Amino acid sequence: MWNHSRLLELLNISHPIIQAGMAGGVTTPALVAAVSNAGGLGTLGAGYMEPEVIRENLQEIKNSTRKPFGVNVFIPEFPNATEEEISRVNQLLQPFRNELGIKDVTKPQIDESLFEKQIMVIKEQQVPVCSFTFGIPDKDVVQDLKKEGIVLIGTATTVEEAILNEQYGMDAVVAQGSEAGGHRGTFLNPYSESTIGTMSLIPQVTDQVNIPVIAAGGIMDGRGVRASMVLGAEGAQLGTAFVTCEESGAKPQHKAAILHTKETETVLTPSFSGKPARGIRNTFMEKMEGHESELLDYPLQNSLTKGIRKEAAIQDRPEFMSLWSGQSPRLSRTGSATEIFQSIVSQAERINS
Incomplete structure (x- = not known):
């Protein structure tokens, strides 16, 4: 075969x-x-x-x-969200924006x-x-x-x-x-x-x-x-x-995280995008735990967190990035x-x- x-x-x-x-x-x-x-x-x-x-x-x-x-x-996918729901999520995300110096409040966008x-x-x-x-x-x-x-x-x-x-x-x-x-x-x-x-x-x-x-x-x-x-x-x-x-276009922080993590350190989270995804546990995931019911559906949530993830990479703050990884990171290698x-x-x- x-x-x-x-x-x-x-x-x-x-x-x-x-x-x-x-x-x-x-x-x-x-x-x-x-x-x-x-x-x-x-x-x-x-x-x-x-x-x-x-x-x-x-x-x-x-x-x-x-x-x-x-x-x-x-x-x-084309989910709907009320202004109140969007405002509630933006309030959840505001501490991260403050930490990174992001001033603009994001509005979700779908093409x-x-x-x-x-x-x-x-x-x-x-x-x-x-x-x-x-x-x-x-x-x-x-x-x-x-x-x-x-x-x-x-x-x-x-x-x-x-x-x-x-x-x-x-x-x-x-x-x-x-x-x-x-x-x-x-x-x-x-x-x-x-x-x-x-x-x-x-x-x-x-x-x-x-x-x-x-x-x-x-x-x-x-x-x-x-x-x-x-x-x-x-x-x-x-x-x-x-x-x-x-050749991977992954950010250096993402590559380093995979190469230095354990199989016990990946979790499924909807916090970044509104859709469950497996990544390496970090501060963003931990602080968003317990708020799953307040998150917007994908891709609205993904749109709201995009600026945070982007700025976190620029500022070398992997604790706020989406570090996607499967459950076998110990088998990862460079080259x-x-x-x-x-x-x-x-x-x-x-x-x-």
Whole structure:
């Protein structure tokens, strides 16, 4: 199964390793191209990107690789919030703004046409693979992308979500275990009912869907990749493993935090974005605990905390940054993306199937 699977044929790659499309600037064109050139699937995390920025990134990727690559986008959500609710959250956030010297009070902003414009660029640029998080696109979007020959990958945190991905026409599905760093991809049920570990989730999903399954969540090396395949997955998606590489666009404080943290120090929190995400516990998370019911829904909360996170990075204040990380930080390492990728492949190949 290591060198021969439906997933390898579907994606036209040599090794069943996908670099997760982490939004927020982590997945630079250099990182995406390096992973694709090494025989995996590099993925641009375009969830927050304006269409012109996506276009620029894609041109850089195409200038650096002729191999397949992917783009990850977020299924849009349009929650409402009253002025009173917004004011209450701004009051919660004011101490952090005061600490950082931020004077402007933030108003939440949502571009309701962003997803549509992102899809247009993906079609225009003939992106080989498109993956989705936070839900499944409408069937007309699926059909439009498939007409362009684009391979589609969904995300699921439960068996039911995986089945729905297949029914809507996804070509493959990422089964995201609760160990994963960053945002949970949950979209059907409350996240508290959807925190199944990777080892439990993968075999249950593979028993219920016919499309290729890609394991995700806490996988950092060749052992994790091969274990995923023993459980029935045809590939593995790794995110945190690449955050600390040289090509990663993660802030220096973020990289350092992952390299110096323990498996017991990551927690799920909605405090930064309004959607549960796994990151390294810090002062911001601790002070926001107990206020979960007051937070705005994603992406409104994410919009309100953006300035805090940005200014904290500028001022070297990691205690106020979103330091996303999976539950296996002790396995993180430095080096180029190519070196890390090759190390994963070498270890996987040494393990008897």
